[in-house]
Amino acid sequence: MVAAIAGRIEQEAVAAGGRVATSHGMTVVTLLPENLLGVIRRLKAELGFDLLLDVTAVDWPERTPRFDVVYHLYSTTQHVRVRVKTAVSEGEPVVESLVSLYGSAGFAERECHDMYGIVFRGNADLRPILLYEGFTGHPLRKDYPKLAEQPLVPYRTERT
Amino acid sequence: MTPPFDSGLPNPVRPAFERGERDDAVIVNIGPSHPATHGTIQVIAMLDGEKVERVDIHCGFLHRGFEKECEDHTWHNLIPYVDRLNYVSALVNDFAYCEAVETLMGVEITPRCRYLRTLLSEYSRIADHLTCIAASLMELGAMTAFLYMVMIRDYIYEHLADLTGARVTYSYGRIGGLARDLPEGWLARLGEILDKYEMFVGRIHGLMDRNRIFIDRTRDVGVLSTTDAINWGFTGPMLRSTGAPRDLRKDTPYLAYAELDFDVPVGIKGDNYDRYYVRMREMDESVYMIRQLMDMLPAGPLNVDDRRCTFPDKTLVYTEIESLINHFKLVMDGPVVPAGEVYTAHEAPNGELGFYLVSAGGGTPYKVHVRSPSFVHMGGTHRLLEGYQLADIIPTFGSVNMIGGECDR
Numbered sequence: 076m077v078a079a080i081a082g083r084i085e086q087e088a089v090a091a092g093g094r095v096a097t098s099h100g101m102t103v104v105t106l107l108p109e110n111l112l113g114v115i116r117r118l119k120a121e122l123g124f125d126l127l128l129d130v131t132a133v134d135w136p137e138r139t140p141r142f143d144v145v146y147h148l149y150s151t152t153q154h155v156r157v158r159v160k161t162a163v164s165e166g167e168p169v170v171e172s173l174v175s176l177y178g179s180a181g182f183a184e185r186e187c188h189d190m191y192g193i194v195f196r197g198n199a200d201l202r203p204i205l206l207y208e209g210f211t212g213h214p215l216r217k218d219y220p221k222l223a224e225q226p227l228v229p230y231r232t233e234r235t
Numbered sequence: 236m237t238p239p240f241d242s243g244l245p246n247p248v249r250p251a252f253e254r255g256e257r258d259d260a261v262i263v264n265i266g267p268s269h270p271a272t273h274g275t276i277q278v279i280a281m282l283d284g285e286k287v288e289r290v291d292i293h294c295g296f297l298h299r300g301f302e303k304e305c306e307d308h309t310w311h312n313l314i315p316y317v318d319r320l321n322y323v324s325a326l327v328n329d330f331a332y333c334e335a336v337e338t339l340m341g342v343e344i345t346p347r348c349r350y351l352r353t354l355l356s357e358y359s360r361i362a363d364h365l366t367c368i369a370a371s372l373m374e375l376g377a378m379t380a381f382l383y384m385v386m387i388r389d390y391i392y393e394h395l396a397d398l399t400g401a402r403v404t405y406s407y408g409r410i411g412g413l414a415r416d417l418p419e420g421w422l423a424r425l426g427e428i429l430d431k432y433e434m435f436v437g438r439i440h441g442l443m444d445r446n447r448i449f450i451d452r453t454r455d456v457g458v459l460s461t462t463d464a465i466n467w468g469f470t471g472p473m474l475r476s477t478g479a480p481r482d483l484r485k486d487t488p489y490l491a492y493a494e495l496d497f498d499v500p501v502g503i504k505g506d507n508y509d510r511y512y513v514r515m516r517e518m519d520e521s522v523y524m525i526r527q528l529m530d531m532l533p534a535g536p537l538n539v540d541d542r543r544c545t546f547p548d549k550t551l552v553y554t555e556i557e558s559l560i561n562h563f564k565l566v567m568d569g570p571v572v573p574a575g576e577v578y579t580a581h582e583a584p585n586g587e588l589g590f591y592l593v594s595a596g597g598g599t600p601y602k603v604h605v606r607s608p609s610f611v612h613m614g615g616t617h618r619l620l621e622g623y624q625l626a627d628i629i630p631t632f633g634s635v636n637m638i639g640g641e642c643d644r
Contacts (some may be wrong), residue, residue, distance in 0.1 A: 090311055099577045125465050128580075129606040133593055145580055147589065147606065151465060152546050154486040157309070158578060175536075179468025182614030188301070200251065205295035205643055208249050214303055215602075 076221040080122060080155045080204070087117050103158045108144075111161050112171040115146070119176055119230035124148040124157060126175035130184050134145035134217045140164035144193055163193065247455065250279045251291040260288060267296045273370050274639035276613070278620075278628060285625050290617040294610065297643035300555035301473040309569025310336050311408060313603065318404040320588075320605060320641035323366050324359035326395075327583045328641075329408030334412045335579035335590040336488070339572050342544060347535045353491040353598060354528040355395075356581070358425075358445075361432065362391045363636075364514040365586035371511070371633030372443065375452055380442050383435045390428045407638075410570055411499025411545045412538030415569065422529055429522050441509070453507035457619040457631035460505065471608055473584025473635065476513045477505030483582035494531070495524050510634040520640050544570040569598025578606075585609055585636055609635075609642035 081102045091114045093106040093229060106114055118124040128147040134139060146159040163170055171196035173180035179200045184195040185204040192213040195201065209228065212219050250262070266277040275296035301320070305313050312566040317332040319323040326582040337344060392402045392619075397418055400407035407414045407500030445447050459469070461477040462483035474481050480499045500516035502509025520571045538545045542561055551558035574596035580589040592604040612635050619631050 098575065102580060126470075127468060128587065128589060128611075129591065129604070131591060131604045133602050145591070147591070149587075156580075158576075177468070178466040179611055179614055180464075182610065183468075184609070200250055202251075202442050203295070203557045204293070205613065207295070214300060219303075220305055 077155055080150070080153055082117065083122055084157055086112055087121070098158070101158055103155055103160065105160045105162075108161045108170045110162055110177075111159070112173070115159060115173060116150060116176060116225065117147070118159075119156075122151045123152045124155075126151055127173060127183070128131070128156075130180060130187050132187055132193050132215075134215065136217045142144060142168055142191060142193060144170050144187070167193045168192055169196055171195070173185045175196050189213070192216070248277060248279075249615075249617070250291045252281060252346065252520075254291065254585055255355065258483070259283070260460055263527070263625075268294075273633070274315045274637050276632075276637060276639070278632075280620070280625065280628065281450070282625060283570060286550070287620055287623055287625055289629075290620045292616055293636075294613050294639075294642050297639040299644065301644040302605070305466060306458050307599065309542055309566075310572055311565070311569055311599045314410075314548070315404065317590075317605075318406055320607060320644065321583060322403055322640050323364070323638060323639045324363035324584050325404050326355045326407060327581060327588065329405065330356055330401050331579060331581035331583070331588050332590050333408040333410050334581070335577050335592050336572060337414040337544075338577045338579055339575055340410070340544060340593060340600060341573075342411050342516075342539055342541055343591050344412060345536050345539055348537050350491050350528055350532050351413060351417070351537070352408075353495070354532070355523045356490065356523055358374070358395070360521045360584045361518050362388050362395075364518045365391075367584075367633070367636040368439075368511060369622075371630055371636075372449075374629050374633050377414045377443065378448070383438055387428070387432050389606070390431060393420075394424055396427055397424075403534055409538065409545075411541055414548070418538050420531075425529065425569070429525060432518075432522060437483065437565050438636065446501050450508065451629055452627075453511060453634075455504075456507045456623055456627050457510075457634065458504055458506045459619060463615075463618060464505065467618060470611075470613040471582065471584070472510060472513045472517065473505075473586060473612060475499065476502035476509040477503055483580060483587060487580075491531070493527070495527055497524050507630055507634045540611065544637075556624075571598055572596070574584065583608060585638065586643075588641075592620060605641065605644060607641035609639075610644075611638060613642055 082101050088095050088104040089109040093104055096103045126149040128149050131145050133143040140162040142163050143160050144163060148157050157188050172184055185201055187193050188201045189203050189206045191211055261282045263282060264279050269277040277293040279291040280287050317328040320328045346588055362405045363382045365388040369381045373381035396402045399407040401436050459477055461479045464474045464477045478501050482499045497520045500513050503515050546565055547558035547561050552562045572594040574594050577595045578589055580587050588608060589606030591604040592600055595601040616635055619629055
């Protein structure tokens with residue numbers, strides 16, 4: 076069952092020019108950013124990956140392109156997980172948003188935008204969620220020092 | 236329109252809407268420090284009379300930079316940190332995190348450890364559900380039910396303090412095992428507490444299940460369909476209350492769940508009453524599982540005999556040089572975890588708790604990411620609040636059981 080799904084994921088990924096590997100029992104699909112939305116749409120429609128668990132990124136400062144954007148999907152009918160990764164550069168950290176497919180992408184992409192500065196094209200609501208308005212920098216990037224201090228916010232006066 | 240504040244700085248939170256399409260819509264702000272929202276969370280609601288038209292939820296007030304901090308400590312040192320994610324059922328976080336690291340290292344835990352972790356996970360689930368139900372009942376005015384439930388929870392906390400030395404944040408998991416074995420008489424006391432639990436939860440059923448006031452406040456309030464729940468990423472009791480029997484303990488069994496006999500309770504229509512009842516029934520199933528596990532618990536070693544992660548015996552550390560070096564390396568450098576990445580998910584009391592770990596092959600993690608159920612649930616909670624009354628925000632919010640520690644990390 077799981078092997079059959081993995082085979083079909085591989086077909087989909089290879090058709091879109093991606094690579095497939097297995098890591099600790101989970102199928103990992105690596106795609107180019109431009110193919111991401113199409114493949115995930117097909118994973119959802121054809122293979123039943125109906126639950127978007129998580130969106131995050133990994134920062135590899137020495138590597139080009141610098142960031143990996145990582146998605147975890149789960150199929151509530153087949154009980155299989157898949158990890159989808161796509162690499163984006165520091166100069167243009169843009170991927171297509173998944174909000175058209177999954178409601179849960181909204182908050183997850185907001186968090187990823189907060190923490191890594193990845194821009195999700197099509198997500199109209201990338202306001203800070205774990206950080207606050209006016210926070211400078213992206214704290215989970217490796218070049219953000221752990222002890223960096225944000226400028227002090229002056230006392231907010233009465234409503235005028 | 237003039238800016239609302241004259242400091243020239245943006246507000247810490249920018250609401251998604253300023254003014255309704257209609258002039259008579261009122262925008263109210265609830266939280267982030269409000270006695271009725273357990274947890275610091277800000278709910279900005281647009282009201283038409285008493286009816287909630289739109290909701291914008293903001294979290295992050297408890298953000299402590301957990302994931303950043305993790306990148307600066309050894310794999311062992313993270314265990315107290317993960318305790319402080321969902322601090323109501325800290326053991327589940329411990330075990331999920333430890334299992335993720337063990338998967339990366341290729342360590343297989345001993346049978347006794349596996350059964351004990353399962354038992355303690357279920358025990359934590361009872362404590363978590365008791366807290367959730369007790370708090371949301373109290374917010375509806377049911378003080379007796381609240382006191383009954385937190386009394387049982389306190390028995391559990393004290394009992395776990397006997398085992399781990401702490402009431403709430405236990406730091407009890409270890410990579411490759413557990414901190415210490417059961418003290419004498421612990422299982423006997425566990426049996427007593429489960430009996431007490433049954434007596435008091437029976438009283439809760441008598442007080443609440445057919446209570447007119449309770450049903451009026453919870454039935455058909457905060458209704459969620461299965462399709463919506465999956466679209467918004469809901470897992471755990473929230474998803475099961477909509478009627479979908481999705482439970483990681485059954486679907487992708489981990490620890491010792493494959494060997495246990497238990498049911499997955501589901502709701503009928505995913506309203507507040509269903510969420511209350513699903514949690515009540517899940518606690519009964521947990522008790523049933525714990526009783527099975529008490530009989531199944533095998534003797535034998537608790538920790539794996541693997542010098543990469545398990546600390547050597549203290550007497551050996553003081554008497555032979557190899558163990559001293561081993562201990563030193565484990566403390567100073569941390570256990571060496573092979574490069575790679577892993578995603579491990581456990582069925583936490585609130586839903587799927589996933590740890591995504593990336594190792595670059597050293598004693599400290601390259602990246603730690605937590606898929607916390609509370610944060611994902613906050614992304615969809617507006618669907619439960621919109622269209623209902625202002626006064627329904629509090630019971631609905633209580634039934635989601637947002638835990639600030641794991642939501643904001």
